[in-house]
Amino acid sequence: MDNRVFFLGLLLFVFGGVNGFPMNDVIEKLPEQPNVTFRQFSGYIDTDEKAGRSLFYYFVEAEKNPMNLPLTIWLTGGPGCGSVGDGFLSVGPFITTANAHGLQRNPYSWIKVTNLLFIDSPIGAGWSYSNTSSDYEVGDDSTNKDLLTFILQWFEKYPNFKSRDLYLGGSSYAGHFIPNFANALLDYNKQSNSFKFNIKGLTLGNPLLRNKLDTLAVYDFFWSRGMINIDLHQQILKECNGIDEDNYSNNATKWSESCQQAMDKAEMAAFIVSSVNAAKARRFDVLRDPCDEKWEDLVLGKEVTKVSYEVDMCIPFRADFYFNIPEVQKAFHGNRTNLGYQWKGCFEKSGLKYSDVDKDIDMLPALKKILQQSIPITIFSGDQDAIVPTVGSLNHVNKLAKDMKLNLTKDEAWNHENKGGGWMYSYGNLLTYMTVKGANHHVTFSKPSEALFIFTNIVLNRSH
Known part of the structure; x- marks a missing residue:
């Protein structure tokens, strides 16, 4: 323990109760x-x-x-x-x-x-x-x-x-x-x-x-950026109508099959991919390619970066790695339940079930x-x-x-x-x-x- 850390501990001991x-x-x-x-x-x-x-x-x-x-x-x-x-x-x-x-x-x-x-x-x-x-x-x-x-x-x-x-x-x-x-x-x-x-x-x-309107806005965005053509945009407006800023309701909306098909087609066309899931993964940033995740490289101590238009797209990925280091978790006083899976910025295995209606x-x-x-x-x-x-x-x-x-x-x-x-x-x-x-x-x-x-x-x- 260096002197600075010792002094900090001493200060906390002496003044912890006073300073809260x-x-x-x-x-x-x-x-x-x-x-x-x-x-x-x-x-x-x-x-x-x-x-x-x-x-x-x-x-x-x-x-x-x-x-x-x-x-x-x-x-x-x-x-x-x-x-x-x-x-x-x-x-x-x-x-x-x-x-x-x-x-x-x-x-x-x-x-x-x-x-x-x-x-x-x-x-x-x-x-x-x-x-x-x-x-x-x-x-x-x-x-x-x-x-x-x-x-x-x-x-x-x-x-x-x-x-x-x-x-x-x-x-x-x-x-x-x-x-x-x-x-x-x-x-x-x-x-x-x-x-x-x-x-x-x-x-x-x-x-x-306003989730339903934010969903429809995705396709307005694609059309305004020239990522889909006007015919596909018009098809979505026709098949997915009935919601606007003045008649929004909290009732869960189930898109019609024809609406969903038009949305899926637009997703794949916008990013020129054959999978809807692959397209949705690109929504986060339409300008930059995502990080090429190579966990093994980080394990070996190699540097993992991908700078695109002045942004290092691998920063979130590296944070995932850092938070999985046992010494990091100990220093944070975290993970006292000893998770049976890797820590991730957005968990997929924690058992969390969030209300879709909400x-x-x-x-x-x-x-x-x-x-x-x-x-x-x-x-x-x-x-x-x-x-x-x-x-x-x-x-x-x-x-x-x-x-x-x-x-x-x-x-x-x-x-x-x-x-x-x-x-x-x-x-x-x-x-x-x-x-x-x-x-x-x-x-x-x-x-x-x-x-x-x-x-x-x-x-x-x-x-x-």
């Missing part, structure tokens, strides 16, 4: 991690001891002046992807080295401006688990209840952050998680006579908001409820994403603004580092939608500098 930091959850140092001055913590919080249900978290202090900066909670989507792992390829302090055996600083981490809390949610994502098998059959409501229980207990562990400015952020299916969570916290505030959550803003990346829920009412309480919302979307395309998200935002009677106050290009960053639509001081040029479904991964710019200059600045 749990000694047992401190991470002394992750394997092959560069030396840093900020502190890291991780561990489990039981949300139902009787059921044996527990959520895993990773907390990182801001790199400078952490006691005077806000707290941001980050959740990723799936549903079923681990937010903690996502932190190592997006907004967290580190990304893996090229051989995945170590870490390097993330120059665009949000810890430059905020403290960060990542929560593996729902049960079955990341290292969160339950000893009760029925807990793996989850949906929006059960996930939200667990998150509320979690954060109340987390604040008991970290009382200094109770009164801190709080921001909620996430990507993809976090378009459900984050608005639901925000409303749960706001409802708690109404009932509480003492402690209240100090929510200052929400930020959502490529969020799933995926079709319209999230605009939840966003409207938040805006009505003067909590600003910023949405940013990568323009190379064909999972939740910008064309659909902009329609949802326009519908939300219309329902809220919010006037469009900005409709202009925005720049970053003397280059075009994308397009910005602002509706007063409450609602902003921004496209991010060249970004895929995961803006914080593919355009991290732009994501940090948006968070710092739009999300944080607007609430002050």
